Amino acid sequence: MTTPAMQPQAPTKAKPAVQKEDAMWLQKELINRNYHELATAHQAGRKVSATFVPGNLNELLMCFDFARSLPETNALQNGMRKKSGKMIMDAERDGHSEDVCTYVKADLGMMLQGEVGPTGDPLPRPDVLLLSYTGCFTFMKWFELVRQKYDCETVMLHVPYQGDGKISPSMRDYVVKQLKEKVIPTLERISGVKFDIDRLRQYMRESVKAEEDLVWTLQSAKNRPSPIDGYFGAVYYIGPIFTAFRGTPEATQYYRVLRSEIEQRVREKKGPITPEGELAEEKYRLVVEGPPNWTSFRDFWKMFYEEGAVIVASTYAKVGGVYDFGFRHDAERPLESLAEYCLGCYTNLNFPQRIDMICKYIDQYQADGLLINSIKSCNSFSAGQLLILREVEKRTGKPAAFIESDLVDPRYFSAANIKNRLESYFQMIKQKRAAALH
Amino acid sequence: MSLKDVVGRCEALFEDLNFNAVKQWKAAAPGRKAIGYMPIYVPRELVHAAGMLPVGIFGGGDQIEVIQGDAYYQSYICRIPRSTIELGLTGRLDCLDGMLFPSICDVIRNLSGMWQIMFKDKYVRYVDVPQNYDDSIGGDFYVHEMQQIREDLAKLRGKPITDDELRASIAVYNENRKAVEELYAYRAQKPWQAPTSEVYLVLRAGLVLPPEEHTPLVREYLASAQAEKRPQRDNARVVLTGSFCEQPPLSLIKSIEMAGCYIVDDDFVLVTRWLREPVPSTGEPLEALAKAFLHHSVQSSPKYDEKKEDKGKFLLHQYKTRGAEGVIFAAPSFCDPALLERPMLQEVLAKQKIPYTAFKYAENTGQMAPIREQAGTFADSIKLWSAA
Numbered sequence: 106m107t108t109p110a111m112q113p114q115a116p117t118k119a120k121p122a123v124q125k126e127d128a129m130w131l132q133k134e135l136i137n138r139n140y141h142e143l144a145t146a147h148q149a150g151r152k153v154s155a156t157f158v159p160g161n162l163n164e165l166l167m168c169f170d171f172a173r174s175l176p177e178t179n180a181l182q183n184g185m186r187k188k189s190g191k192m193i194m195d196a197e198r199d200g201h202s203e204d205v206c207t208y209v210k211a212d213l214g215m216m217l218q219g220e221v222g223p224t225g226d227p228l229p230r231p232d233v234l235l236l237s238y239t240g241c242f243t244f245m246k247w248f249e250l251v252r253q254k255y256d257c258e259t260v261m262l263h264v265p266y267q268g269d270g271k272i273s274p275s276m277r278d279y280v281v282k283q284l285k286e287k288v289i290p291t292l293e294r295i296s297g298v299k300f301d302i303d304r305l306r307q308y309m310r311e312s313v314k315a316e317e318d319l320v321w322t323l324q325s326a327k328n329r330p331s332p333i334d335g336y337f338g339a340v341y342y343i344g345p346i347f348t349a350f351r352g353t354p355e356a357t358q359y360y361r362v363l364r365s366e367i368e369q370r371v372r373e374k375k376g377p378i379t380p381e382g383e384l385a386e387e388k389y390r391l392v393v394e395g396p397p398n399w400t401s402f403r404d405f406w407k408m409f410y411e412e413g414a415v416i417v418a419s420t421y422a423k424v425g426g427v428y429d430f431g432f433r434h435d436a437e438r439p440l441e442s443l444a445e446y447c448l449g450c451y452t453n454l455n456f457p458q459r460i461d462m463i464c465k466y467i468d469q470y471q472a473d474g475l476l477i478n479s480i481k482s483c484n485s486f487s488a489g490q491l492l493i494l495r496e497v498e499k500r501t502g503k504p505a506a507f508i509e510s511d512l513v514d515p516r517y518f519s520a521a522n523i524k525n526r527l528e529s530y531f532q533m534i535k536q537k538r539a540a541a542l543h
Numbered sequence: 544m545s546l547k548d549v550v551g552r553c554e555a556l557f558e559d560l561n562f563n564a565v566k567q568w569k570a571a572a573p574g575r576k577a578i579g580y581m582p583i584y585v586p587r588e589l590v591h592a593a594g595m596l597p598v599g600i601f602g603g604g605d606q607i608e609v610i611q612g613d614a615y616y617q618s619y620i621c622r623i624p625r626s627t628i629e630l631g632l633t634g635r636l637d638c639l640d641g642m643l644f645p646s647i648c649d650v651i652r653n654l655s656g657m658w659q660i661m662f663k664d665k666y667v668r669y670v671d672v673p674q675n676y677d678d679s680i681g682g683d684f685y686v687h688e689m690q691q692i693r694e695d696l697a698k699l700r701g702k703p704i705t706d707d708e709l710r711a712s713i714a715v716y717n718e719n720r721k722a723v724e725e726l727y728a729y730r731a732q733k734p735w736q737a738p739t740s741e742v743y744l745v746l747r748a749g750l751v752l753p754p755e756e757h758t759p760l761v762r763e764y765l766a767s768a769q770a771e772k773r774p775q776r777d778n779a780r781v782v783l784t785g786s787f788c789e790q791p792p793l794s795l796i797k798s799i800e801m802a803g804c805y806i807v808d809d810d811f812v813l814v815t816r817w818l819r820e821p822v823p824s825t826g827e828p829l830e831a832l833a834k835a836f837l838h839h840s841v842q843s844s845p846k847y848d849e850k851k852e853d854k855g856k857f858l859l860h861q862y863k864t865r866g867a868e869g870v871i872f873a874a875p876s877f878c879d880p881a882l883l884e885r886p887m888l889q890e891v892l893a894k895q896k897i898p899y900t901a902f903k904y905a906e907n908t909g910q911m912a913p914i915r916e917q918a919g920t921f922a923d924s925i926k927l928w929s930a931a
Contacts, residue, residue: 199886200885200886200889201886202882202883202885202903204619204876204877204878204879204882204903205879205882205883206879206883209883236847238674238847241649242648242649242652242845242879242880243649243879243883245674245847246844246879246880246883246884247883249847249848249854249884249887250883250886250887252851253851253854253887253890256851259851261674261675261847261849263673263674263675263681263847265671265684266646266652266669266671268644268652268655268656268668268669268670268671269668269669273687273691275683275684275687275688276684278683278684279673279675279680279681279683279684279687282679282680282683283675283680286677286679286680287675287677287680455655455656455659455669456653456655456656456657456659456660457656457659457660459656460660479617481617481619484620484648484649484650484653484879485649485652485653487617487619487620488616488620488624488649488650488653488654489615489616489624489653489654489656489657490617491614491615491616491617492615492657492660492661496660509617
């Protein structure tokens with residue numbers, strides 16, 4: 106076997122300045138341990154893979170004993186640790202355009218700075234880049250750029266876009282054929298490990314357990330008050346399942362712990378935990394579309410909880426897999442199921458599907474409105490979001506608002522502008538409520 | 544027609560953002576339909592085989608004031624989707640019965656869904672193309688994609704599209720590609736006789752004319768250009784790359800030429816040259832189109848390069864076969880495919896010691912002085928290096 110032997114540990118007992126749920130500490134430990142594992146992988150004789158969060162085939166990669174790196178996660182971790190700004194500028198000095206994705210530039214900048222990961226551990230050069238081209242054009246160029254620099258082997262998995270809002274048999278067959286004839290043989294050759302479909306099935310069965318508990322957790326926000334924040338809190342919750350842990354017992358354990366914590370909060374009618382403690386009063390319930398800003402993550406979050414605003418659902422929490430409308434990994438048809446997982450990731454959905462999903466969230470989670478955080482770097486999310494705003498307002502009658510920031514480029518986070526807009530938005534919601542009473 | 548008349552006609556078609564040529568074509572026979580498509584490539588043969596007119600929608604250029612379109616996009620999104628929406632919302636595209644949105648980038652991909660919502664009475668289709676180039680994998684998928692479009696168009700016209708109709712259309716477009724290649728070969732040979740500011744207009748005419756009309760027009764231009772005596776200058780011969788989607792304003796092309804550059808190859812309006820070999824017009828037509836795409840299509844940023852060694856091969860081929868002396872990277876602002884690709888291509892060129900320069904534009908860029916200066920300096924430096 107071969108899955109990294111990581112035993113779940115008891116949550117850290119130290120009293121931190123910043124308040125987090127126990128599950129959040131556990132999640133942090135998992136992520137940090139993965140970085141350590143990556144740092145020592147080559148010494149331990151293990152091969153290293155890199156792949157993306159949307160369309161992340163973690164169960165499959167584990168079948169070949171790869172240590173698993175996710176460059177988007179590296180970039181966002183560097184963003185949260187205030188390291189990404191210089192990396193981006195270094196990449197721009199190296200010839201990369203100021204117009205393109207800052208995840209890419211943070212990754213390339215990190216390489217230029219000597220390949221040290223966010224936790225300070227060295228990040229090894231990947232032995233294989235699994236280019237899961239799912240819902241984002243930039244992924245393709247990103248790994249071509251990395252390949253150009255490191256000359257590492259790259260295997261493409263082209264996941265067709267749901268232009269018609271559905272997965273056709275031809276689309277699924279195309280992905281399955283690529284898995285069978287391209288991806289699996291390449292991973293076998295590089296790792297030297299023979300593919301065992303029963304091993305894949307076993308991981309997928311494990312995935313389902315975590316998926317069930319994740320969905321339960323995210324849907325707990327339907328309660329009033331919501332016991333979680335479905336955006337700022339959810340980025341922690343999705344960490345293990347969207348990255349190197351889906352299909353592991355550690356992930357199952359993490360989501361069990363998380364669920365039991367949230368169940369307790371529901372019973373006690375408590376609001377979400379914020380970095381400054383429990384939210385005392387839930388004044389606004391919002392749905393958010395778009396990724397968060399990472400460089401000023403806490404400041405950004407604070408603008409919400411200070412006003413009593415809770416995000417009850419977010420599309421970003423579905424970027425590495427949409428599970429809340431019924432999809433689960435299916436061990437009985439493993440490759441088909443992996444294909445459907447990739448095809449169903451949020452940014453692979455077409456516009457009418459995305460709008461339908463947001464409208465459903467507003468209805469099912471009894472939200473006061475929609476907030477779009479439009480990210481400069483991410484055309485996959487951002488191009489056309491102003492139409493989403495109009496359509497959602499038209500269909501739900503709920504007010505929507507629009508702010509702009511970036512993923513990991515600190516130059517594109519204007520706290521004063523965002524705060525002003527949010528305050529106006531909260532006022533608008535209040536007025537709408539008052540008008541509804543008369 | 545004289546050279547002036549041919550160029551004048553092409554320019555009039557290029558400037559007509561009301562698409563009167565399309566309206567006239569439709570009015571000439573009852574029941575005719577027109578289908579729009581965006582860059583970079585769609586198999587126009589399918590539309591043609593349905594008896595419909597494929598119409599290239601390449602943004603609004605610098606002649607349209609974008610008012611409504613801007614309300615749909617943030618400042619950091621390129622200009623082509625906003626001017627395309629402007630064209631749609633101002634009724635200029637009412638003459639189209641449908642739109643095809645090719646797989647080129649996330650912006651155009653998302654625009655396909657926006658179009659579904661904004662123009663509900665029109666046929667809208669996102670055209671996915673394979674990034675896997677095996678016949679039995681990507682080829683099968685692409686045949687299915689084309690078959691779906693074929694069925695959609697058949698439904699729109701009320702009867703199936705036969706294999707014979709498809710084969711006939713393949714032959715028509717083979718002839719068109721041949722004529723365009725002749726034009727490109729001639730320009731590379733004598734760029735002073737066929738300046739790019741004219742060649743570009745001739746290509747653009749092919750976006751609104753049926754191929755049966757465009758092919759003779761290309762040849763007419765070629766014959767008239769050959770007959771004209773024009774002065775040869777000591778210009779630098781350059782390949783221009785990165786302009787495969789949002790097109791630069793015509794004045795930008797003219798500025799580069801005026802600054803001392805002969806453009807001997809480019810990636811403007813690539814749909815006319817996407818397939819580099821004639822497509823067999825016998826046998827199974829969709830398979831023939833799929834194989835042409837997989838094995839004989841242009842290498843461009845929206846396509847995946849399977850191997851590191853493949854990167855820049857096509858650009859080097861353009862540079863060498865057209866006798867170029869340098870490369871100009873001209874990309875639209877905020878164009879992910881072109882701008883992400885650029886450093887990789889530059890590295891390939893640097894290894895070969897091929898000089899290059901780079902700038903960005905928008906389809907409505909108005910200030911040409913900086914571009915003229917940069918292109919002029921580049922041309923001068925090439926001439927100085929060659930002399931040394």
